[in-house]
Amino acid sequence: MEIKKIFVAGAGLMGGGIAQVCAQASYDVIMRDITDDILNKSLKTINWSVGKFVEKGKVAGTVDEIMGRLHVTTDLGAAAEADFVFEAIIENLEAKRALFAELDKLCPPHTIFGSNTSAIPVTEIAEATQRVPQVCGTHFFSPVPMMRAVEIVKGLGTSQETVEIADKLCQSIGKETIRVNLDVAGIVLNRLNFPSTIEAIKLVEAGVTTVEDIDKGMRLGFGRPMGPFETADMAGLDIGYNAMLAVYRETRDPKFHPPMLLQRKVKLGQLGRKTGIGWYRYDENGQKIGPAD
Ligand SMILES: NC(=O)c1ccc[n+]([C@@H]2O[C@H](COP(=O)([O-])OP(=O)(O)OC[C@H]3O[C@@H](n4cnc5c(N)ncnc54)[C@H](O)[C@@H]3O)[C@@H](O)[C@H]2O)c1
Known part of the structure; x- marks a missing residue:
């Protein structure tokens, strides 16, 4: 499956970083949060950080080109175009389950969901959807643009195909992956x-x-x-x-x-x-x- 469009839920510390590295790696990115203020603050931080990467010659393209691939919205409906969703909202089981249930209805059948949760078992989040095999953990480290590790976590119902796709995607955005075969709290x-x-x-x-x-x-x-x-x-x-x-x-x-x-x-x-x-x-x-x- 070819991933072209990425949706990032949450524009905080982690979501902003994930959106940045995806845009730097030439993906089309839509980042969603609940207010314009949060999104604008996040864009400002990302713009500054992309500037540093461009200045040091660590990424291809100009700041404008990279930022041009990153769109922001408060409308969850924008997830309807996504091939892959990275979720990085607050660490709260009910909030994550509610979001995944909504995304499940909005996204096309092929879309894969990766949660950045540090402590909630992916299985519990996946169960809120009708696509349990297509939900996995994609656990990044802060600051995301600098830290190269991502844990790819298999929930009890996650398919091997989903793990492979998430792993390949994370490598394509410049990360090194660590495979985790069971969604224990805290991961590895x-x-x-x-x-x-x-x-x-x-x-x-x-x-x-x-x-x-x-x-x-x-x-x-x-x-x-x-x-x-x-x-x-x-x-x-x-x-x-x-x-x-x-x-x-x-x-x-x-x-x-x-x-x-x-x-x-x-x-x-x-x-x-x-x-x-x-x-x-x-x-x-x-x-x-x-x-x-
Ligand atoms: N902070 C870290 O170092 C770190 C490291 C690894 C994993 N994580 C995990 O990543 C996730 C995000 O952490 P963070 O540090 O970026 O938190 P944060 O508080 O900086 O950002 C969370 C953002 O999610 C937004 N949000 C809440 N509900 C939303 C919704 N329904 N849709 C879209 N946005 C929503 C909030 O407005 C906020 O901007 C958490 O699950 C956390 O445990 C954090």
């Missing part, structure tokens, strides 16, 4: 990463060391581009918290239980870069200005 990479992030928070909670020193240590000692607190601030503390909780609920394994300090920060609305404060403080341009406390 977060299941590996969460215990380390949780331990980092516990070490700060216990006063053993600081947020900045852990981030510095993980950068300089393990060669990571960012430490766990910097990563959490970029992804959103609420996103990480909810994903940890979902993995804990599924596994009942205490190593995935979100620590108290993280829970308190989420309750306070200290969600990271998007709210100007998380583990660090940020200025109005999203630049880090110092520790939160």
